[in-house]
Amino acid sequence: MTCGSLHQLGVVEKTALVIVCVFTLSSAFAPLIAPYDPYNLAAIDILDSLKPPAWMQGGDWRHVLGADDQGRDLLSLIIYGTRSSFLIGMISAMVAAAVGVVLGLTAAWLGGIADTIIMRIADVKMSFPAILIALLVEGISRVFVGPTHGTGVAVAILVLAISLSHWVQFARTVRASALVEIRREYVKAASILGLPAVTIVLRHILPNVTSPILVLGTLNLALAIVIEATLSFLGAGLPASQPSLGTLVRIGEGFLFSGEWWVALFPAVTLGVLIISINILGDGLREVRDPRSR
Amino acid sequence: MFRLIASRVMQSLLVATAVTFLAFVLSDLVGDPVQNMLGPDATIQERADLAVQLKLNDPLPLRFVRYIGDLAQGNLGRSYRTGEPVLTMILQRLPATIELAAVAFLLTLCIGIPIGVYCGIHPKGLMSKALLFLTLVGVSLPTFLTGVLLILVFSVFLGWFPAFGRGDVVALGGWTTGLLTPSGRHALVLPAITLSLFPTALVVRLVRAEIAEVMQSDFIRFCKARGLPARLVHYRHALRSSLMPVLTMLGLQFGYIIAFALITETVFSWPGVGQLMVQSVQFADIPVMASYLMLTGFLFAGINLAVDLSYIVVDPRLRASIVRVKS
Numbered sequence: 039m040t041c042g043s044l045h046q047l048g049v050v051e052k053t054a055l056v057i058v059c060v061f062t063l064s065s066a067f068a069p070l071i072a073p074y075d076p077y078n079l080a081a082i083d084i085l086d087s088l089k090p091p092a093w094m095q096g097g098d099w100r101h102v103l104g105a106d107d108q109g110r111d112l113l114s115l116i117i118y119g120t121r122s123s124f125l126i127g128m129i130s131a132m133v134a135a136a137v138g139v140v141l142g143l144t145a146a147w148l149g150g151i152a153d154t155i156i157m158r159i160a161d162v163k164m165s166f167p168a169i170l171i172a173l174l175v176e177g178i179s180r181v182f183v184g185p186t187h188g189t190g191v192a193v194a195i196l197v198l199a200i201s202l203s204h205w206v207q208f209a210r211t212v213r214a215s216a217l218v219e220i221r222r223e224y225v226k227a228a229s230i231l232g233l234p235a236v237t238i239v240l241r242h243i244l245p246n247v248t249s250p251i252l253v254l255g256t257l258n259l260a261l262a263i264v265i266e267a268t269l270s271f272l273g274a275g276l277p278a279s280q281p282s283l284g285t286l287v288r289i290g291e292g293f294l295f296s297g298e299w300w301v302a303l304f305p306a307v308t309l310g311v312l313i314i315s316i317n318i319l320g321d322g323l324r325e326v327r328d329p330r331s332r
Numbered sequence: 333m334f335r336l337i338a339s340r341v342m343q344s345l346l347v348a349t350a351v352t353f354l355a356f357v358l359s360d361l362v363g364d365p366v367q368n369m370l371g372p373d374a375t376i377q378e379r380a381d382l383a384v385q386l387k388l389n390d391p392l393p394l395r396f397v398r399y400i401g402d403l404a405q406g407n408l409g410r411s412y413r414t415g416e417p418v419l420t421m422i423l424q425r426l427p428a429t430i431e432l433a434a435v436a437f438l439l440t441l442c443i444g445i446p447i448g449v450y451c452g453i454h455p456k457g458l459m460s461k462a463l464l465f466l467t468l469v470g471v472s473l474p475t476f477l478t479g480v481l482l483i484l485v486f487s488v489f490l491g492w493f494p495a496f497g498r499g500d501v502v503a504l505g506g507w508t509t510g511l512l513t514p515s516g517r518h519a520l521v522l523p524a525i526t527l528s529l530f531p532t533a534l535v536v537r538l539v540r541a542e543i544a545e546v547m548q549s550d551f552i553r554f555c556k557a558r559g560l561p562a563r564l565v566h567y568r569h570a571l572r573s574s575l576m577p578v579l580t581m582l583g584l585q586f587g588y589i590i591a592f593a594l595i596t597e598t599v600f601s602w603p604g605v606g607q608l609m610v611q612s613v614q615f616a617d618i619p620v621m622a623s624y625l626m627l628t629g630f631l632f633a634g635i636n637l638a639v640d641l642s643y644i645v646v647d648p649r650l651r652a653s654i655v656r657v658k659s
Contacts, residue, residue, distance in 0.1 A: 162347055166632060167591040177613035177621050178358065264474045271476045272598055272610050287480055291599070294480070294488050295495070303484060306477050314472040321468070 051322030054315040061312055065121040074111040076118055077280060106289060106301050115286060116308050122282040123309070126193060127263035130200035134262070135255055137201060138208020143239050143247075145209065146216035157213070160206045168203035172265050175199035176274045192276055200265050204258055211254060215247040253327055256320035260313050267309055283309040337641065344637040351629030355622040356399045359409060360392075403626075409619035413612065418623045422605055427508045428498055429597070429604035433589045435520060436527035440585065444532040445571075445578075448539025453566055455544050463536070470533030475592050479526040479599035486522060493522045496601035523600045527593060531585040538581055542574035576643070583639035587632050 047055065064071050105111055145156040163171070179195045219225060220243065228238045269275040270284030281289065283305050290302025374382075390398075402408075408418035451460040487495035498520075500513040511517060546552060547570055555565045594606025601607070605624065612620035 162350065166629075167588050169595070170591045170628065173594075173609070173613055174621065174625060177616060180613070181616045181618065260472065264472075268474050268476055268595060271474075272595065273614050274610075284476075287477065291480055291483075294483060299484055299488060302480055306480055310469075310473055310477055310481075313474070314469055317468060317472045 047322045047326065051318055054318040054322070057311065057315040058319055061120055061124065061315075064117055065124045068117050068121045071117055074114040076110045076114045106286075112300065112304055115281060116283070116305055119281050119283045119286050119305060120308060120312065122276060122280065123263050123266055123284070123312070126196050126200070126266045126276075126282065127259050130197045130204070130262040130266070131255055131258045133197055133201035134204040134258060135208050135251060138205035138210075139212050139244070139251065141205065142209040142212030143216055143244065146213045146220060147235065147239050147243075153213075156209065160209055163203075163206050168200075168261070168265060169268060171203040172199040172269060173272070173274065175202050176269060180274075196266055196269060196275055199269065200262050203265065204261065207254060207258070208251065211250050212247050215250065216243055219243050219246050249327070253320065253324045256316065256323060260316040260320065263309075263316070264313060283312075337644070340637060340640050344633045347633040348630055351626055351633070352400065352403070353396065355626040355629075356396050358622040358625070359618050360395060360399070408623040411612070411617055411620050413615045413617045413620070418619050421608060421620065422623060422627070425603055425605045425608055428602060429590070429593055429606060431509060431511065432520065432523055432527060432596070432602060432604060433586070433593050435524040436531070436589050436593075437586055439524055439528040440531045440535055440589075441582070443528070444535030445539055447532075448536040449543055449566055449571055451536065451540040452543025452547065452570075455540075460540075464540070467533035467536045470529050471537070473529070475526060475530060475595045476599050478529050479522070479596055482522050482526055483599070494519050495522065498603060523596050523602055526599065527589060527596045530592065531589060534581065534585065535578070539571075539574070539578055542577060543570055546570045546574045579642060580639050583635050583642075587628075587635045590628065590631060 069075065106115060141156050141160075145153040176195060176199045179198065225238060225242060228242050233242075266275060266282060267284030267287070270282045271288045273288065276282045276285050286305035287302055287309070290298075290300075290305060293299070293301050406419050408422070410417055411421060414421070447463055451463055454460050483495040486492045494515075498516060500515045501508040502513060502516075509516070511520070543566075551573075552565060552570055555569050560569075590606075593602075593604060594609050596602065597604045597606040598610050605627075608620060609624045611617070612624070
């Protein structure tokens with residue numbers, strides 16, 4: 039992704055880029071930006087419970103966007119929640135990409151039975167919606183881990199669930215481009231030189247098939263964040279003590295009808311803006327890279 | 333052509349078997365039925381006796397065959413959570429899910445295709461651009477978020493529609509429907525819109541792309557030159573020849589609607605199969621999860637098969653080319 043391609047983006051795409059950058063920075067520096075540390079139980083005052091946003095009656099500038107049922111500052115929760123969503127989304131997208139690339143390269147290089155088996159599994163997997171697979175992985179892991187586990191385990195299960203449901207696109211794309219590269223002369227030359235297969239695949243073929251992975255990765259980041267948020271919303275993701283955006287909407291949903299709409303609305307809007315921006319950016323990048331799709 | 337159909341059917345059967353095996357492995361290897369039935373105080377001898385009695389020590393293939401035998405008799409096991417037979421639980425909740433999915437699917441067709449055609453015919457119009465941006469939003473927003481936002485606006489702020497439950501339902505034989513009562517229809521509005529938003533946005537984008545491409549082709553120019561009215565050109569000729577990819581996607585979308593129904597059902601406390609699945613994931617209720625997995629697996633295999641077969645019916649070229657290649 040060169041600077042040249044960024045200049046070709048339209049106004050909408052540039053705005054999306056700025057929004058994504060702001061979210062990235064605020065996630066990276068969450069402890070510096072957030073007014074409170076929502077994980078620190080000592081800093082929470084239960085008297086602030088369900089305090090409305092500052093501009094409403096009963097509001098207070100100490101909690102600009104109000105507070106949740108435990109008296110945690112909503113703005114801080116959202117900043118930290120975005121951080122969790124981003125982090126889990128990125129790790130999962132990367133794991134999915136890694137698994138997909140390895141399987142795609144293996145299928146392309148070995149061919150024959152290995153290729154058939156991997157691509158058949160991919161076909162079957164493709165015909166199931168990702169959310170179903172993620173939910174299943176989540177449920178099965180719960181049986182093994184047990185109902186009570188720490189945040190670390192919850193994050194690991196989430197990453198496993200999301201990446202297992204997303205590797206197929208990477209595998210297909212990489213396999214398709216690798217099959218083209220394998221017929222090229224330089225690969226032939228490398229194998230005549232007697233280089234080991236692993237070296238040929240990783241040092242020579244891989245660098246030539248990476249460019250579509252980047253675009254796919256951007257779009258996949260949005261998908262991964264959506265799946266994470268959905269799982270957390272369904273109660274199968276991060277616990278309420280360290281909420282992601284999905285968990286926050288879940289908490290807020292319980293207060294919709296008692297008048298405390300802000301607990302659900304602000305995290306929901308944040309999540310929506312984040313995902314839409316990433317998607318617009320991903321679409322824009324794809325169009326710049328591949329003018330035919332315009 | 334017969335060989336093509338046979339190989340597609342075989343492939344679907346293979347997928348169905350794989351899914352069944354997965355469900356079997358899930359319910360067989362995960363969790364310990366002896367532990368569940370006897371509790372922690374049982375002696376080792378009691379455990380061993382029960383294991384023999386339940387034939388848990390038989391070899392794996394034998395247990396798999398017995399599992400399939402049980403399935404054929406409609407025995408899906410009992411829920412760990414409620415103790416009810418899983419089949420009863422699922423059958424009880426199936427009408428709610430099917431009704432919701434069918435209405436959402438209809439909405440997708442009736443809204444998605446006309447908007448898609450409109451955007452494809454006027455690619456430069458301001459209206460199409462606005463609609464297209466809306467579809468990007470629709471594709472991006474997670475289903476649960478749409479649901480919560482709709483509830484916030486239409487139930488909490490405006491108070492127009494109920495936000496949970498199915499309203500009053502009428503029993504018709506073994507089937508319950510909410511379509512015949514005012515409160516049932518009322519309760520269906522928000523969930524159906526929530527569920528259909530994502531597939532509608534996808535359909536609009538796909539139909540638009542297809543129509544825009546077809547409109548460039550010679551035969552459409554010829555239709556216009558013949559002086560056919562615009563409506564006929566657009567809907568009879570352009571839409572028809574761009575329906576193939578749309579058909580595939582609609583088939584897949586129906587499967588996706590069933591899957592995404594589990595999120596919508598959770599948001600709106602809709603008493604369907606999806607809600608049951610989400611609850612069983614939270615409680616690690618393996619028999620229910622395994623059954624749900626198997627049912628949706630069969631459903632997806634069936635839908636994929638139907639879509640592939642309908643290709644052969646819809647597109648005569650495909651039929652002809654296959655016959656030529658095979659003979």
